[in-house]
Amino acid sequence: MIVLEAHALTKSFSGLQALKGVDLEVEEGKILGIIGANGAGKTTLFNCIMGAFPPTSGTVLLEGRDITGMPAHQLARLGMVRTFQLMRPFHTMTVLENVEVAAMSRGARGAAVRAEAVGSIERTGLSEWAGHQSGLLPAGMQKRLELARALALRPRILLLDEVLAGLVPSERAPVLDLLSSLRRDEGMTMVFVEHIMAAIRVLSDHVVMMDQGAVLASGDAQTVLSDPHVIEAYLGKELPHA
Ligand code: ATP
Numbered sequence: 714m715i716v717l718e719a720h721a722l723t724k725s726f727s728g729l730q731a732l733k734g735v736d737l738e739v740e741e742g743k744i745l746g747i748i749g750a751n752g753a754g755k756t757t758l759f760n761c762i763m764g765a766f767p768p769t770s771g772t773v774l775l776e777g778r779d780i781t782g783m784p785a786h787q788l789a790r791l792g793m794v795r796t797f798q799l800m801r802p803f804h805t806m807t808v809l810e811n812v813e814v815a816a817m818s819r820g821a822r823g824a825a826v827r828a829e830a831v832g833s834i835e836r837t838g839l840s841e842w843a844g845h846q847s848g849l850l851p852a853g854m855q856k857r858l859e860l861a862r863a864l865a866l867r868p869r870i871l872l873l874d875e876v877l878a879g880l881v882p883s884e885r886a887p888v889l890d891l892l893s894s895l896r897r898d899e900g901m902t903m904v905f906v907e908h909i910m911a912a913i914r915v916l917s918d919h920v921v922m923m924d925q926g927a928v929l930a931s932g933d934a935q936t937v938l939s940d941p942h943v944i945e946a947y948l949g950k951e952l953p954h955a
Contacts, residue, residue, distance in 0.1 A: 714740065714741045714776075715738050715739070715740055715741075716739050716741045716775065716869070716870050716902045717737075717739040717762070717773070717775055717793070717870060717902070717904065718737070718739075718773070718774040719735055719736060719737045719758070719761075719762060719771065719772070719773050719774075720773075721734045721735075721736060721770065721771040721772070722734070722735040722736075722758065722761055722768045722770075722771035722772075723735075723768060723769045723770045723771055724754075724757050724760075724766075724768050724769050724926075725769045730926055731754050731926050732754050732757055732758060732761065732768065732769075732771075732926045732927075733925070733926040733927045734927065735754070735758060735771070735923070735926070735927065735928055737921055737928070739902055739904055739919075740902070740918075741900070741902055742900040742901070742902055743896075743902060743918040743919065744892075744896055744902075744903045744904075744905065744916050744917050744918050744919075745903070745904045745905070745918070745919050745920070745921065746905055746906075746907060746912075746913040746916060746917030746919070746920045746921070746934065747904065747905065747906045747907075747920075747921050747923060748906075748907065748908070748910075748920060748921070748922050748923070748937075748947070749924055749929075749946075749947070750924070750946065750947055752925075753923040753924055753925065753926070754923050754925070754926040754927075755906045755923055756874065756906070758923070759795065759872055759874055759904075759906065761773065762872065762904075763788060763793075763872060764780070764782050764783045764784045764785055764787075764788060765785070767781065767782035768781065768782070775788070775791055775792075775870075776791075778791070780793075786818070789818070789819060789866050789868070790819070792867070792868055792869035793868060793869070793870045793871075793872070794863045794868035794870075794871055794872070795863075795871075795872040795873075795874065796859045796860060796862075796863050796871065796872070796873050796876060803847065804846070804847055804848025805847075805848060806846070806847055807843065807844050807845060807846060808834065808842050808843050808844070808845055808847055808850070808854075808858055808861070809827075809830055809831075809834065809843040811858060811861075811862060812829075812830040812833050812834055812858070812861045812865050813826050813827065813829075813830040813865075814862075815830075815833075815861075815863070815866055816829035816830050816833070816865040816866075819865070819867060821865075829865055830861075830865055831843075833862070833864040833865040834861050836861070836864055836891075837857040837858075837860050837861040837891060838857060838891070839854060839858060839861055842854055842858075851884075852879050852880055852881075852884060853880055853881075853884030853885075853887070853888065856876060856877075856879075856884075856888055857887075857888065857891070859876075860876070860888075860891065864895075868901070869901070870901070870902040870903070870904070871902070871904075872903075872904045872905070873892070873904070873905035873906070873907075874905075874906050875906055875907060875908065876892070876905060877907060877909050877912055885909070885912070889912055889915060889916065892905075892916060893915070893916065903916075905917075910938060913934055913938070914934050914935075914938070917933075917934045918933070919931070919932070919933065920932065920933065920934045920937040920938070921937075922937055922940075922947070924946040929942060929943060929946055930943050
């Protein structure tokens, strides 16, 4: 089943065409990786899908329903949740409190709030940090907190914006393992924007390469990452391997 579809999405910012007719499809339980050089339009695509702003034209469908321009809180109720490249927890609150706020925002009340939050914290390996102030967490734990808050919303599809950005390699592996296990154990559908090609190779069932607001290549990771047009368009010469 196709969970998420975008058809002919365009987005113009006072003359600049950031998206030029983007089509994509994400199947249930699969992971779509989106790559592209800086300014290719990846974040704009996420913003249009998640209703941060409406596309100039085109449509977005979630499980066949037209959700074009629908705001994030309504999308969360329909099962689609986004994490941000720059995390937005309440810094003076503890990890547990932050995840409780997320659980409450999807309607949990009373004892269910704590239970839901503890479940998400355990799932993301944050139990030891539950009582720590969120703003003081190391970067790797902050990423997990972002994921814990997203999971407390009980998504069926997760959109991840550079979830590995700012992490050193030793911090990346556990986050990658977590994402793999979400797909394996819970059949979570995911779309992720990522500059780290090792992560694209490990996680993606399908890869879309964006260039100047358009889809330049689409296919399995091996095919897309070895496409000479992709290699040329990405930073002009060589794919980042880090
Ligand atoms: P990066 O990898 O650096 O995050 P990206 O692929 O996500 O890049 P976008 O942030 O989507 O690229 O930007 C695509 C183009 O749209 C860029 O030229 C950018 O300057 C422009 N753009 C994005 N958001 C806005 C905005 N709110 N107002 C005006 N121009 C914008």
